[in-house]
Amino acid sequence: MFCELASCRSFSKAAKANRISQPTVSRMIHQLEERLGGLLIDRSKRPLQLTAMGKTYYEGCKRLLEQYAELEAAIRRDHLGMAITVRVAAIYSVGLWDMGRYITRFEEEHPHAKVRIDYLHPDQVYERVSDGTADLGLVSFPRRSKELTVLPWREEEMVVACSPGHSLAGLAAVSPQRLEGEKFVAFEKGLSIRREVDRFLREQGVSVDVVLEFDNIENIKKGIEVGAGLGLLPEPMIRKEREAGTLLAAKLEGCRMVRPLGIIHRRQNHLGVATQGFIEMLRNHDSAPTNGDGV
Numbered sequence: 001m002f003c004e005l006a007s008c009r010s011f012s013k014a015a016k017a018n019r020i021s022q023p024t025v026s027r028m029i030h031q032l033e034e035r036l037g038g039l040l041i042d043r044s045k046r047p048l049q050l051t052a053m054g055k056t057y058y059e060g061c062k063r064l065l066e067q068y069a070e071l072e073a074a075i076r077r078d079h080l081g082m083a084i085t086v087r088v089a090a091i092y093s094v095g096l097w098d099m100g101r102y103i104t105r106f107e108e109e110h111p112h113a114k115v116r117i118d119y120l121h122p123d124q125v126y127e128r129v130s131d132g133t134a135d136l137g138l139v140s141f142p143r144r145s146k147e148l149t150v151l152p153w154r155e156e157e158m159v160v161a162c163s164p165g166h167s168l169a170g171l172a173a174v175s176p177q178r179l180e181g182e183k184f185v186a187f188e189k190g191l192s193i194r195r196e197v198d199r200f201l202r203e204q205g206v207s208v209d210v211v212l213e214f215d216n217i218e219n220i221k222k223g224i225e226v227g228a229g230l231g232l233l234p235e236p237m238i239r240k241e242r243e244a245g246t247l248l249a250a251k252l253e254g255c256r257m258v259r260p261l262g263i264i265h266r267r268q269n270h271l272g273v274a275t276q277g278f279i280e281m282l283r284n285h286d287s288a289p290t291n292g293d294g295v
Contacts, residue, residue: 009047066272084274089125089134092216113274141192142262151263156234158257159249173253176204183229184208
C-alpha cells in the first residue's frame with residue numbers, strides 16, 4: 001500500500017486502486033509511520049511528497065516486492081497473483097506515439113508484469129526518476145548526471161511544419177534561411193528542446209518571430225494548424241496531421257536536426273527483471289511508431 005501511495009502521490013488514488021476507503025489507507029500509513037518512528041509522507045504538499053525517510057523506505061520496499069513477485073513468477077509461471085509493475089514517467093509527446101502497442105506487446109510477452117505510465121512535464125519526469133517513484137523515464141535531449149544513467153533510445157528527424165495556407169506550404173524541402181523573420185510557434189523557454197531549436201537557428205544565422213510558446217507538442221500543432229506561424233517539430237509527431245491534411249511538413253535543406261530520445265533510470269537502483277525486459281523491448285523495436293496504424 002505504501003508503494004502504491006508513493007507512486008500515485010494521492011491517498012484517494014491509492015485507495016481506489018486497492019478498492020478500499022481513503023480513511024483506511026490513511027490509517028495504514030499512519031500506523032506504519034508510528035512503527036518506524038518518523039514521517040514517510042509530507043502531507044503539506046500537493047501532490048504528496050516522500051520525506052527523506054520515505055524515499056529510503058520506498059526503495060527498499062519496492063525491491064522486496066519485485067523479488068517476491070519474481071519468486072512467485074518462477075514457481076507459478078503460468079499465473080502470477082501479484083503482477084510486477086514497471087513504473088514509467090514520460091514526456092507528453094511520448095504519449096502521442098502508439099505506446100499502448102508497446103505495452104500490450106510487453107505484457108503479452110511478460111504475463112507476470114504490467115506497465116504504468118504517467119505523462120508529465122520534463123522536469124517532473126526527472127523528479128520522479130530521481131526520487132525513486134518511477135523506475136524509468138522517457139525524455140528528449142536527455143540530461144546526464146552523476147545520479148542518472150542515460151540509455152539511447154532513438155532519434156527523430158525535425159521538420160518544418162506549417163498549415164496548408166502558409167506561403168511555404170507544398171515545398172518538399174526548406175533551407176533554414178527561408179525561415180528568417182517568419183512567425184514561429186515554439187516550445188516554452190527552459191525546455192531542453194527549446195534550447196536546442198534556438199541553438200540550431202543561431203548556428204544557421206536565422207532569427208524567427210516567436211508568437212506563441214507551449215510546453216507540449218499538441219498545443220504547438222494546434223497553433224500551427226490555425227495559421228499562427230510555423231514550427232520545427234519531430235516528423236513522427238505530425239504524421240497523423242499530415243495524413244489528415246491539417247499540417248504539411250518540409251525537410252530541412254542542406255542540414256539536419258534530430259530530436260534524440262533517451263531512457264533514464266537511477267544509477268544505484270536495482271532494476272528488476274521486468275524493468276530490464278521493458279527497456280530491451282523499447283530499444284529493440286526502434287522503428288518509430290506513428291500516431292495512426294503500425295509500430
